[in-house]
Amino acid sequence: MKEINLYSDGSSLGNPGPGGWGTILEYKGKEKELSGAQDNTTNNQMELKGVIEGLKALKEPCKVNIISDSTYVVKGINEWLSAWIKNNWKNSSKKPVKNIELWQEYVDVSKKHTIIANWVKGHAGHFHNERCDILARTEAEKLKGENNE
Numbered sequence: 001m002k003e004i005n006l007y008s009d010g011s012s013l014g015n016p017g018p019g020g021w022g023t024i025l026e027y028k029g030k031e032k033e034l035s036g037a038q039d040n041t042t043n044n045q046m047e048l049k050g051v052i053e054g055l056k057a058l059k060e061p062c063k064v065n066i067i068s069d070s071t072y073v074v075k076g077i078n079e080w081l082s083a084w085i086k087n088n089w090k091n092s093s094k095k096p097v098k099n100i101e102l103w104q105e106y107v108d109v110s111k112k113h114t115i116i117a118n119w120v121k122g123h124a125g126h127f128h129n130e131r132c133d134i135l136a137r138t139e140a141e142k143l144k145g146e147n148n149e
Helices: 045-054 070-086 099-110 127-147
Strands: 002-012 018-026 028-040 062-067 114-119
Touching: 002 045, 002 127, 018 045, 018 114, 018 127, 028 045, 028 127, 045 062, 045 070, 045 099, 045 127, 062 070, 070 099, 070 114
Parallel strands: 002 062, 062 114
Antiparallel strands: 002 018, 018 028
């Protein structure tokens, strides 16, 4: 099974507002950059969307090391997700989980992979995290510019 590093970051200009995500897939020293934008979104949604789009780009089952500066994404994957599913998408307060549709999409695209999510401190000089931040912010700013035309 191939081992892939999936670096991801999200950005939102306003919360909600125009947003973007950036992802880098790394395999044996080769890298592929992906990015996209969405209007009227939140930072957490874009953080998760970057992971989802990175997983969608994989053509076969892989061991995936997700590296993100999003506590929401890392804890969601490692700690909260199984309980949310067991509790019919309700959190520990019995309230509906936020961003259910995105989490359900994550579950769907992650099924065939073995995943470990790792947290890195954002804006701390981590090369791939900084690059993903630039990709995400650029997409959000581009969308904001298009909306203002």
